[in-house]
Amino acid sequence: MSAGATQKTTGVARHVTDVLQPRNLLLAGMTGIGLAAAGHWTGILWGLLGALCAGIVPAAYIEWERRRGTWGDRHVVDRGQRAPIFLVILGSIGTGTPAMVLGHAPRGILLAMVALWAMTVVLLTVNTVWKISVDSAVASAVVTLTALVHSPWWIAAYPVAVAVCWSRVALGYHTAAQTAAGAALGAASAAAFLG
Secondary structure, eight states: OOHHHHHHHHHHHHHHHHHTOHHHHHHHHHHHHHHHHHSSTHHHHHHHHHHIIIIIHHHHHHHHHHHTTSOSSTTOOOGGGOHHHHHHHHHHHHHHHHHHHHTTOOHHHHHHHHHHHHHHHHHHHHHTTSOOOHHHHHHHHHHHHHHHHTOGGGGGGTHHHHHHHHHHHHTTSSOHHHHHHHHHHHHHHHHHHHO
16 A cells, blocks of 8 residues: 555544544434433433533543643553543443432433443453453444434444444554454443343
8 A cells, every 4th residue: 555545544544533432422322312212302411411421521531631641642542541541431420320310311321321331341341451442342332222222223323333443443543353342342232231
């Protein structure tokens, strides 16, 4: 592959990984899941709370640490530095879920939160010995959760998860096996709680 073609591929991969990062997918996906689970506009609020806990708070933490100089960017490529992020995600989802229970959130959004929490526990555990792809896991989980809560037709959006996997490999952040494992974990976590 020529240098120009390689540069173009890298540029496309970077754009894909930035647009389809977990924060963005969770914001869109959880909002849609909340709406579908409630069947009316109040579900959007539950979805936004889910997105805040599962995606926005962790992304804000990563950005805060990045500005402090802990990490170079949001990708945190060093496996040894990733544990605090998982703990923030677990704490954030673990705080939001009881608030949803107390507020009588729809069952579908609650189960989505539990699935994401369980997925994060597995990601943290696997990460102690192997660098599994979080971006791939989230992309796969969001598509699968949306298909299970909203409509099975949403599984047609699975190329989004495939694009995330491709971008992570193309950028050298993960191997194909690490992205495949992440995607499989995301789908399995969603199916286990909502299937």
